[in-house]
Amino acid sequence: MPNGKKINGEERRKRIADLLREESEPQKGGALAEKHGVSRQVIVQDISLLKAANYPIIATPQGYIYNRPRADMEKATGVIACRHSKAEMAEELNILVDHGVLVKNVTVEHAAYGELSGQLMIKSRKDVERFEQLMNEQEASLLADLTDGLHLHTVEADDGQTIEEAKQALKTKGFLVEH
Structure with a gap:
């Protein structure tokens, strides 16, 4: 807690938003709770309120x-359809990040339910390892367990060629589902 003084919820949410905006690495809910002298559940509620107020905060693993x-560069984005077992999840993600x-x-x-989505924001083998752990x-369970392994990933790379090369590697492994 800053200066040992208790702050109100509005001020705490402002500080959380400022901290997240300044940090380049993801911040765990437990660490935010400890820093602000509240429970993790309070942080979860604060994040929900910040999202409702249109702060672009994403909860990732x-x-x-x-x-x-x-602002520094335009990124290429795409959607990739894949199918694999839970045992092959890390291999698929490692292909993409590699x-x-x-x-x-x-x-x-x-x-x-229609479309169900989970935020991943996985960019490295270390992220894959953490997610698998x-x-x-x-x-x-994987979300894909609901659809016999079929799922989509929204991906981003420096250019479209990078995405195409990753798709080819997924195809070689038999993970890519082509339309």
């Missing part, structure tokens, strides 16, 4: 990030 536009591709999210089309620790 690595923590919270401020999704700022990249090609210099940021995996922004995973999306499935559910019969009752989290999935194993939580004994979590």
